[in-house]
Amino acid sequence: MVAYLEVSDLDILKEYKKNNSRGLELVYDRYRKYVYTIAFHYASNKEDALDITQEVFISVFKSMGSFKEQYSLIPWIKKITVNKCLNFLRSRKVNISLNETTESGDELQNVFSSDEMTESAIVCKDTKKALEEAIKKLPDRERMAILLRHMKQMKYEEIASSMKLPTGTVKTLIHNGRKSIKQNLITQGAWEV
Amino acid sequence: MSCEKVETSLLQDYLEKTIDPLEKIFIESHLNTCKQCRRELSELKLMFWELDNKGNYETEYPKELDTMGTDLIDTFLGKKLKSSTRKVVDMQVNTLKISQKFLKYMPGAKQTPKILKKASKGLAKGVRKILIAK
Numbered sequence: 001m002v003a004y005l006e007v008s009d010l011d012i013l014k015e016y017k018k019n020n021s022r023g024l025e026l027v028y029d030r031y032r033k034y035v036y037t038i039a040f041h042y043a044s045n046k047e048d049a050l051d052i053t054q055e056v057f058i059s060v061f062k063s064m065g066s067f068k069e070q071y072s073l074i075p076w077i078k079k080i081t082v083n084k085c086l087n088f089l090r091s092r093k094v095n096i097s098l099n100e101t102t103e104s105g106d107e108l109q110n111v112f113s114s115d116e117m118t119e120s121a122i123v124c125k126d127t128k129k130a131l132e133e134a135i136k137k138l139p140d141r142e143r144m145a146i147l148l149r150h151m152k153q154m155k156y157e158e159i160a161s162s163m164k165l166p167t168g169t170v171k172t173l174i175h176n177g178r179k180s181i182k183q184n185l186i187t188q189g190a191w192e193v
Numbered sequence: 194m195s196c197e198k199v200e201t202s203l204l205q206d207y208l209e210k211t212i213d214p215l216e217k218i219f220i221e222s223h224l225n226t227c228k229q230c231r232r233e234l235s236e237l238k239l240m241f242w243e244l245d246n247k248g249n250y251e252t253e254y255p256k257e258l259d260t261m262g263t264d265l266i267d268t269f270l271g272k273k274l275k276s277s278t279r280k281v282v283d284m285q286v287n288t289l290k291i292s293q294k295f296l297k298y299m300p301g302a303k304q305t306p307k308i309l310k311k312a313s314k315g316l317a318k319g320v321r322k323i324l325i326a327k
Contacts, residue, residue: 020270021266021270024266024269024270025266028262028265028266029262032258032259033252033258036258037250037252040252041250041252050255050257050258050261053258053261054261054265057262057265058265058269061265062269127243127249128248128249131243131244131249132249146244150245153245156211175201178205178237178240179201181240181244182240185240185243186236190243191239
């Protein structure tokens, strides 16, 4: 109990062999915030983030038994989290095209650019909100790559292995993501004094 | 927007220090003369600062995150238990199947499917008649 906060992955795995339920508790306690943080910033709402967290831990629990003691758990949990996030929204996101028309026959892009919308958008929000908005608007894979790079400060190679993509692709995703974020921050007036 | 000579991604590499040394020399001398790129670079710097600012990712952890762990573990371990009872059931089903095999060798066993077919045809006719009558 004394070293509760400093339990290592090895301790967790050893404990798991002795007592399954205690071992799972330790994994959950150690990594729940880590997983939730990524899920939350990726999905940008609490409910989806909790769902993703659940899915991640069910996967983790399932393969705890086959996990080898010499490895650390974190890269593996990271991979599962990334994977669950990308598959989560992919399965339930409804794509809306700006050329679609509403029931009254207006094209969506005209609705969005009408005066009411722009006026409320011009009101300067604080940058944290603005950044959240900008990140939220990115395509799934760009969003994930940007979050891993900047929120988690991961290296390109690490991101590539977590996302199962070539490093070059990750670089392109991040570069494009940043371009859109910058553009979005400017239109939101985040840096205007 | 940066100018035509320089891609934004090159400026990003420059800021991240992942740029190739030759390109770095080129960029630095170019920045001396190009106002557009200097502006782009300062915008990028601002954005990098925002992106790397940990405060921007502060997350509120909902109560559910703490409470759902035990439930998750319980249901998970529960399922595992169920799956071992499942194994017993499967074994029993298997034993039944094997013990049924000898039925094939009972006298008259070959006729059974035919008789069953006839019976079911008769049954279908009967049902149809009843349905029509209704």
